[in-house]
Amino acid sequence: AQKVTQAQTEISVVEKEDVTLDCVYETRDTTYYLFWYKQPPSGELVFLIRRNSFDEQNEISGRYSWNFQKSTSSFNFTITASQVVDSAVYFCALPDTGNTGKLIFGQGTTLQVKP
């Protein structure tokens, strides 16, 4: 069955520190997508990235970067020089098997960035 594990429940860092959020997944599919979402205190989930399993190149977007390692089934997310506005809950997600469009979410990691 599809499964996403975010082992870090809560992380607290001081502003300007780098922080990595871990995501490990299980899937029977040979091709698949992986997602990261951010949930700020307002509650709405904000899409951050979609990665195709064919593409194992690291992706960088500003202070955000993603490290996809198919060999270890991991899709880790790093924030460089963290800011207070990065404080949120971050979710990693994987589509369910079949063509339902359902996403399987990890438990989420709460990131607190202190000034």
Added chain:
Amino acid sequence: DGGITQSPKYLFRKEGQNVTLSCEQNLNHDAMYWYRQDPGQGLRLIYYSQIVNDFQKGDIAEGYSVSREKKESFPLTVTSAQKNPTAFYLCASSSPENDGYTFGSGTRLTVV
């Protein structure tokens, strides 16, 4: 601007009452979803609909009902059969061309 609108933002329900949460999208997405989020937990799928007039149960459908009479609308009814309805409810939509889901801002339901 296109997006998903959930209303109300906060909802209080007395025990034994049914309540309906609204979800409207103007993104022309075929698929819509309802998730429930409890404190410190991930998102659990309640119901989803891939096309108008059709919907399927998710992982925790008991005590909930939905309808999909229009493409833009996917209301969720929390019935009195739902034993622990206090939670944050998120609606989402997607299309095959979409980069993942688009989420609404959520409805926080509290039973008083």
